[in-house]
Structures are given as structure tokens and as C-alpha cells.
Amino acid sequence: MESGPESGLSGAPFGCFDRAGAGRHSPAMAILKIARMGHPVLARKAEPVKNPADPGIQNLIASMIETMIDANGAGLAAPQVHVPLRLVVFQAPESRSDTLSEEERFDHTAPLTVLINPEIEILGPETEGGWEGCLSVPGLRGFVERPNHIRYRGLDQNGQPVSRVARGFHARVVQHECDHLDGILYPRRMNDLSQLIFESEVRHWLKAESE
Numbered sequence: 257m258e259s260g261p262e263s264g265l266s267g268a269p270f271g272c273f274d275r276a277g278a279g280r281h282s283p284a285m286a287i288l289k290i291a292r293m294g295h296p297v298l299a300r301k302a303e304p305v306k307n308p309a310d311p312g313i314q315n316l317i318a319s320m321i322e323t324m325i326d327a328n329g330a331g332l333a334a335p336q337v338h339v340p341l342r343l344v345v346f347q348a349p350e351s352r353s354d355t356l357s358e359e360e361r362f363d364h365t366a367p368l369t370v371l372i373n374p375e376i377e378i379l380g381p382e383t384e385g386g387w388e389g390c391l392s393v394p395g396l397r398g399f400v401e402r403p404n405h406i407r408y409r410g411l412d413q414n415g416q417p418v419s420r421v422a423r424g425f426h427a428r429v430v431q432h433e434c435d436h437l438d439g440i441l442y443p444r445r446m447n448d449l450s451q452l453i454f455e456s457e458v459r460h461w462l463k464a465e466s467e
């Protein structure tokens with residue numbers, strides 16, 4: 257995730273991958289470079305997508321999916337690939353058994369969702385803590401408390417409305433990705449920064465917890 261090719265997307269949210277003949281049914285794909293914490297694109301508020309059918313948007317969606325899978329992420333937001341637009345992709349099963357395993361390979365058979373101009377509504381007061389990682393914060397995991405019952409709305413890749421209720425890990429992924437659209441990385445959601453740790457040290461943490 258740190259050695260991807262330089263993309264031509266920086267500062268060019270529309271018309272990216274301007275390849276002749278690339279339409280919405282034959283999007284050009286590329287693995288994009290992922291912005292890391294400290295890059296200003298991750299700290300700003302992203303702009304709404306005006307036209308989901310724009311070939312540049314369709315190409316961006318295809319490339320974000322390819323990039324997310326290549327990087328073994330559960331989700332990816334457009335600002336993470338240097339495009340300040342309100343667009344996220346994610347693959348979220350209802351739950352996953354061990355969120356801390358270094359060897360974990362994300363389950364890419366989970367349903368893939370493309371969400372354009374998303375909005376989140378919190379449906380209940382209950383919160384839940386869980387370990388999060390982020391492709392823009394490589395090597396780290398942090399324990400984050402979030403609402404665990406939400407509804408999200410937006411448009412899919414065809415511009416059709418999406419409205420879904422989510423709980424647990426699914427709700428966590430959606431909130432994490434949508435935070436990126438408002439310039440928020442998960443460490444800012446943490447209550448206790450002693451629970452921000454390197455993945456390589458997770459085994460010590462788990463040992464300490466079980467003692």
C-alpha cells in the first residue's frame with residue numbers, strides 16, 4: 257500500500273483516467289496510491305459527487321475497488337486516493353471473529369457496497385468498542401467506541417438510492433469510511449490513546465489483556 261504507482265488523480269476529481277473510449281460499462285482500472293496521515297487531502301471536507309454517471313467517477317469507483325482489494329482493506333474513501341469527493345467503497349460482513357490478527361486476510365466474499373454522497377443516522381444510544389485499522393494509518397490499530405446501530409443512505413454506482421440499517425462491524429466500517437469524507441481519521445475518535453498500538457505489538461497487548 258505504500259509503494260503503489262503515482263496516480264494522476266491529485267487535484268483532478270473529475271475526468272480522471274481520461275482514456276479514450278472508457279465508458280461506464282468499461283471503466284479503466286488502476287491500483288491507486290493511498291494517502292497517508294499528514295496529507296492535507298485526508299484532513300479536509302470532501303465535496304459531493306455531482307454526477308455518478310460521469311465516466312471519471314465510474315473509473316474512480318473501479319480503481320478504488322481494485323485498490324481496496326489489493327491493499328486488503330475493508331473499505332476505502334475517495335480522499336484516501338487523493339480525490340476529495342464524497343464517495344466510499346466497502347465490504348462489510350456483519351461481524352468478523354478476530355479483528356486483531358496480523359495474518360488476517362479480509363473476507364472479500366462479503367457484499368461490496370459503493371456509496372456516493374452518504375449520510376448516516378444514528379438509530380440508538382448503544383455504543384460498542386472495537387479495534388480499527390486504516391490504510392492511511394499503516395501499521396497501527398486503535399480501539400474506538402462508536403454507535404453500533406445506524407442507518408445509512410446514499411446513491412449506489414448506478415445513481416440509485418441506497419438505504420440500509422447496519423449494526424456491529426458493518427456499522428463501524430461505514431462510520432469509519434464516512435468520517436474520511438469529513439477529514440476525520442479514527443485516532444480522533446479514540447477516548448484513550450494508550451489503546452493506539454502497532455500491529456506488530458498486538459500479541460503483547462492480547463497477552464496483557466488475558467492475564
Ligand code: NI
Binds near residue numbers: 389432433436
Ligand atoms: Ni480509513
